Amino acid sequence: MSYAPANPPLDAAEFVKSQIRTVSDWPQPGVQFRDITPLLQHPKTLRVLIDLFVQRYIDAQLDYVAGLDARGFIIGPILAYELNIGFIPIRKAGKLPYKRVSESYELEYGSATVEIHEDACKPGDRVVIVDDLIATGGTMLAGKKLLERLGAEVIEGAAIIDLPDLGGSALLRSAGLPLYTVTGFGGH
Template identity: 50%
Template sequence: MNNFALELASSIRSIPDYPKPGIIFRDITTLLGNPRAFRRAVDELVQPYAGLKVGKVAGMEARGFILGGALAHQLSAGFVPIRKKGKLPHETVSIAYSLEYGVDEMEMHVDAVEPGEKVILCDDLIATGGTAVGAVQLLRKLGADVVSACFVIDLPDLGGRKKLEALGVEVRTLVEFSGH
């Protein structure tokens, strides 16, 4: 890891045996509470997209809202919340997606993106990729051009990044942690 990745990794709290035994939960609330680390993470996530005409940043519930909102602001783009089923007030489009132990649904407003609009997908972490793959499929269902997906953390042992890349989506991450 380079110095930035080491600094960033040190600002992320690791919680063993959460949400179940054997899992190490990577908690970015400590990064968000550290002004320097938060600013640097946002700057690093935004940097490759500076000058790219991005129409929207889509963030997945819930930490993706925080990071995605900051990215959208920096890129002068709109923000699209992708939420769990039943949380949005207007007409929605939804998609079922695979979780590690089942299936869930997420949705977004039917008018959230325009056909052909360039969109960046954002969340705090990519693990198995089920949620991110579902979000890409949902955005594409409305005709969005998902140009990239960015995450603070990659858990490469779980293969999510490879699933997104197999869909033709460029993936950007800032730090990797081995294991679950």
């Protein structure tokens, strides 16, 4: 059975975008921070957002939603609950208590590492990775590598926001990861 999800209705995607707050010059001068907390504060916007993801994945025959530390932990478990599947946390290094596998990646100024438990999934499990936004793509790519190392099939990367000018979505697609984002913002 082939999986061919539909794009979100324009009005729902535009509604979600209209609820994202832009904070100028945070965390440093020149940065336009895209704040999703207004989406979470109102039941209607949270429901519309989650429903977009549920509609996207309801027929995908997924086994897990994997959420990236930290804002992927907000929408990921809700989505997993709605799809009646499990949730896999992909954490920053040093946060998981059991045996784990790690993947390091480069940041603009340094590097970072993410980890999952070695028994988080098994070969053949179908997983979607979720985060709040795609910027440089490093965290999501590291998450994809971790899941694939455990034998999972990563179906897609999903995020509320794409910041295409930062190059992450192009990097992820070139690494073979299909992407779904509800909305996007040009610039930084």
